[in-house]
Amino acid sequence: MSREKRIGDVVLDLQHISLAFGGVKALTDISFNVREHEIRAIIGPNGAGKSSMLNVINGVYTPQQGSIEFQGASFSKMNPRRAAEMGIARTFQNLALFKGMSVLDNIMTGRNLRMKSGILAQAFRLGPAEREETAHREVVENIIDFLEIQAFRKTPVGRLPYGLQKRVDLGRALAMEPRMLLLDEPMAGMNVEEKQDMCRFILDVNDEFGTTIVLIEHDMGVVMDISDRVVVLDYGKKIGDGEPDHVRNNEDVIRAYLGVSH
Numbered sequence: 001m002s003r004e005k006r007i008g009d010v011v012l013d014l015q016h017i018s019l020a021f022g023g024v025k026a027l028t029d030i031s032f033n034v035r036e037h038e039i040r041a042i043i044g045p046n047g048a049g050k051s052s053m054l055n056v057i058n059g060v061y062t063p064q065q066g067s068i069e070f071q072g073a074s075f076s077k078m079n080p081r082r083a084a085e086m087g088i089a090r091t092f093q094n095l096a097l098f099k100g101m102s103v104l105d106n107i108m109t110g111r112n113l114r115m116k117s118g119i120l121a122q123a124f125r126l127g128p129a130e131r132e133e134t135a136h137r138e139v140v141e142n143i144i145d146f147l148e149i150q151a152f153r154k155t156p157v158g159r160l161p162y163g164l165q166k167r168v169d170l171g172r173a174l175a176m177e178p179r180m181l182l183l184d185e186p187m188a189g190m191n192v193e194e195k196q197d198m199c200r201f202i203l204d205v206n207d208e209f210g211t212t213i214v215l216i217e218h219d220m221g222v223v224m225d226i227s228d229r230v231v232v233l234d235y236g237k238k239i240g241d242g243e244p245d246h247v248r249n250n251e252d253v254i255r256a257y258l259g260v261s262h
């Protein structure tokens with residue numbers, strides 16, 4: 001089946017979002033939507049408002065104006081816990097991993113929200129807690145296989161090269177079995193080979209699990225290759241929105257990127 005046919009209805013709809021920090025307008029009247037199974041990119045020069053937009057989607061920031069609709073439910077504000085419960089997971093620009101803990105344990109932290117038994121029962125591995133732990137372990141082991149990091153299961157994350165740490169961070173987010181995955185510069189700081197690997201994993205997550213993906217990326221080439229649609233921000237305003245070819249030829253977008261090394 002072609003990509004076009006798999007893409008479904010709108011799952012996330014942002015309308016007239018404005019966000020300011022004191023006098024700094026981070027986002028001004030931004031509207032766009034995300035369709036089910038889509039890979040949707042948010043691009044723009046430094047300080048354009050990309051991270052702020054992601055933080056609005058998962059409820060870290062509350063916009064002063066605008067509305068958010070996720071799977072038909074409308075919010076004037078989200079909060080991170082509710083976003084996670086509704087199936088929105090994210091990775092971070094600066095990795096949010098426990099460097100001294102193993103790959104396996106780090107990915108296991110992504111299961112927290114789904115664990116029913118209390119922390120004490122888990123600690124002592126009592127009855128149902130033990131069965132639950134086994135089930136969660138199975139999900140995590142599958143993710144480790146999927147991301148091809150079996151060889152590092154027991155390695156403390158801090159000892160891995162940066163590209164692999166980013167992959168573990170993706171694994172932690174996948175462990176939530178999210179409907180929507182927000183990726184904040186998943187390829188930043190990577191070499192060419194690591195970028196290619198990460199692109200492949202993003203496409204595989206999208207294809208095999210059907211996960212909807214919203215990603216921020218600086219590397220225009222990467223974005224144009226893997227995205228279904230792209231939103232372009234500049235100085236907190238939306239200056240372009242559409243399929244990669246359409247956006248690439250948009251004069252405002254070309255102007256915003258001229259002289260900027262990306």
Ligand SMILES: Nc1ncnc2c1ncn2[C@@H]1O[C@H](COP(=O)(O)OP(=O)(O)OP(=O)(O)O)[C@@H](O)[C@H]1O
Binds near residue numbers: 044049051
């Ligand atoms: N917590 C905050 N407090 C004050 N100002 C902020 C905060 N977060 C972001 N801003 C400001 O909002 C604007 C947009 O920043 P944001 O980080 O969203 O841009 P970005 O496109 O993600 O940039 P980059 O590509 O550099 O990460 C900037 O002017 C920034 O300084």
